[in-house]
Each structure stands twice: as C-alpha cells, then as structure tokens.
Amino acid sequence: RESKLFCERKCTARRVVGSVLGVIGVAVVFLLLLGLILAYFLVPTNPYRFVDDDAWSYGIVCDLGSNGSRVRIYQWSKELGIPVQRSPLGKYYFWEHSEEPGVSSYGTDVNGAAKSVEGLLKYAQKKLLSLNANVEDTAIFLYATGGMRLLNSQRQILLLDAIRLKVHEYPFRFEDAWVAVISTKQESIFDWISEQQTLLLKNEYGEDMHHFQDVTDGSMNTWSYQEGDTIGIIDVGGASVEIAYEANELDRVSLSTGSPPAPNGSGFTGNLNGTDISSILVA
Structure with a gap:
C-alpha cells in the first residue's frame, strides 16, 4: 500500500511538473512571438537593404584635430537620389575611429605624425572592403584644424608632407591638395553644412x-x-x-x-x- 501511495504521489508530482513546464513553454513561445511582432512594428526598417552594392558611392574624411585625429566614412547614391550620410546606412551606430594625440603635437617628428594617421587609413580600408566598396574609387580628405593653425607655416608643411606620403601608400583616390590646414572660416562652413x-x-x-x-x-x-x-x-x-x-x-x-x-x-x-x-x- 505504501509503495502504491508513493507511486501515486510520484506520478502526481510528474504531472504537476509537466504542467508547469508546459505553461512555461507556452509563455516563452508567446513572449517570443510578441517580441517579434513588436520588433516588426517598432524597429525601423533599413530603407537601403535592397540597394545593390554598385549603386553606392563612398567618401572618407579625417579630422586632424588638436587633441586627436578621427576618421569617418560617408556614403550616398546619386543615381537613386540618396543624400550623403555616415556609414553604415540603416544602422543605429556609425563607423568612427580615433587616434591620439593630434598630429600638431608631434612638432618636428614627421614620422610620428605620419604614423599617427596610419590607424585611420587601415580602419577606413577595412570597413570599405566589408561593404564591397571600390576602395580605389573612394576619395579621402584629411583636414587639420585649430592645433595645426597654431604652428608656423614651415612646421605645417613638414607635417603635412609626411602625412601625404603615408596616404599614398594606400589605394584610396587621393590628391596632395586633399591634405590641408583649413581656416576657421572653412571649418565653420563645414560645421554649418553638416548640421x-x-x-x-x-x-x-x-x-x-x-x-x-x-x-x-x-x-x-x-x-x-x-x-x-x-x-x-x-x-x-x-x-x-x-x-x-x-x-x-x-x-x-x-x-x-x-x-x-x-x-x-x-x-x-x-x-x-x-x-x-x-x-x-x-x-
């Protein structure tokens, strides 16, 4: 009799556990479905997911600031009328990489200044390749601002020439004039246009x-x-x-x-x- 009672209790416990697990399983499935439905309606759809890789154009801008240098990648499609935006499009994050200190802090150390932008160049090349972009057709601009403006013209020339030589080691579309110290007026105009x-x-x-x-x-x-x-x-x-x-x-x-x-x-x-x-x- 005790054995029979034990078996009955054991079977009852199994049924209870099975019922609880079943309820939990149903609840989990329900929550997953609810999450998918909410994500479908609340998470914005990437408007560019069907655009062919060949439809995009890309550009790179490096901000050679006083405290550090930063690189940003931009993309657009003139063919489809999609305006210039930061890469990657349709995401909640943007690609950006920085290096410290700023190039102006290297003074007469031209090799150090050139090496300081190498991390930016490698980062940009890697990200472009991940988008199947044509790196050789992607223009790159490197603009120095306040820190470099405080240096004398001779020191500016030495640092900029070293940076130009470094950029030429990479396959980007590049001209020497695209490395420059911009004036405060030019910087303000860029600020305003970007906003x-x-x-x-x-x-x-x-x-x-x-x-x-x-x-x-x-x-x-x-x-x-x-x-x-x-x-x-x-x-x-x-x-x-x-x-x-x-x-x-x-x-x-x-x-x-x-x-x-x-x-x-x-x-x-x-x-x-x-x-x-x-x-x-x-x-």
Whole structure:
C-alpha cells in the first residue's frame, strides 16, 4: 500500500511538473512571438537593404584635430537620389575611429605624425572592403584644424608632407591638395553644412535616426521641425571655437567692424580669451 501511495504521489508530482513546464513553454513561445511582432512594428526598417552594392558611392574624411585625429566614412547614391550620410546606412551606430594625440603635437617628428594617421587609413580600408566598396574609387580628405593653425607655416608643411606620403601608400583616390590646414572660416562652413544635412535626414527619416532639442525659457523641449528651418552650431574644439548660424536682417553686419557682411555671407574672425573665434553668418 505504501509503495502504491508513493507511486501515486510520484506520478502526481510528474504531472504537476509537466504542467508547469508546459505553461512555461507556452509563455516563452508567446513572449517570443510578441517580441517579434513588436520588433516588426517598432524597429525601423533599413530603407537601403535592397540597394545593390554598385549603386553606392563612398567618401572618407579625417579630422586632424588638436587633441586627436578621427576618421569617418560617408556614403550616398546619386543615381537613386540618396543624400550623403555616415556609414553604415540603416544602422543605429556609425563607423568612427580615433587616434591620439593630434598630429600638431608631434612638432618636428614627421614620422610620428605620419604614423599617427596610419590607424585611420587601415580602419577606413577595412570597413570599405566589408561593404564591397571600390576602395580605389573612394576619395579621402584629411583636414587639420585649430592645433595645426597654431604652428608656423614651415612646421605645417613638414607635417603635412609626411602625412601625404603615408596616404599614398594606400589605394584610396587621393590628391596632395586633399591634405590641408583649413581656416576657421572653412571649418565653420563645414560645421554649418553638416548640421543642415543632418536636419535634412531627420526630416526625411524621422526620429529613428536623429533627435534634436531646443531650450526655451531654460527648459529642454523636443524641437518640432518647420520647413525652411536651419540649425545654428557652436563647435568647441581643443584649440578653437567656431560659430555658424543663419542670420536675420539685424544680425547681418560684421561683429568686428559693424559693416555689412561680404556677399558670400561670411561674418568675422576674432579672438576671445585667447581662443580663436570664427562666426559665419549664413545669409
């Protein structure tokens, strides 16, 4: 009798365990299905997943800043009307690689300066090959900013020539003029154009890719884009600060002389607490 009772209890326990496992299994399957459904409706679809590799064009920009150097890869399709965006497209992350210190810190060590950009070049080449891109048809630009502007012209020439020789060791499409020290005005223009491009992408693809906020009366609010809006930018770098914005009629005078701006909409170049300032009034 005890043996029979034990068997009955054992069978009952098995049935209970089996029932619990069955419920857990059903719950797991349900949650997986629910997750897939939510992912389908909530996760943005990559709008470029059906674009052929041959339809893309690529470009590389290296920012040779005062504290470090960074490389970014861009892609677009003129044929399909897809604007310039950072690679890889349709992802939540972008490719970027940095090296420290900045090239200007090498002084007369031209070999060290050239070697400092080698990591950027290798990174860009590797990522392009992963996209089946034509590396030999991909242009690369290396622009030095505030740190290099503080050096004398002779030292700039030595460092830039060493970097040019290093770039020529790689298969990118490259011309010597594409390594340069850009002015504060040029840097401001690049800042402004890049922000307007980002705004264009935000307007086209929604909040899935870019998010903007504005400050009103000291509070942070989500910014609602209106057609024709532009974004102002303050670029606080290691050795310089650039300001770029679209000016209204009252602003369209030179902040340094009080005179009307040049026809191209440029503003002023000045100095604030020892920091180089360039303001571009984009009219």
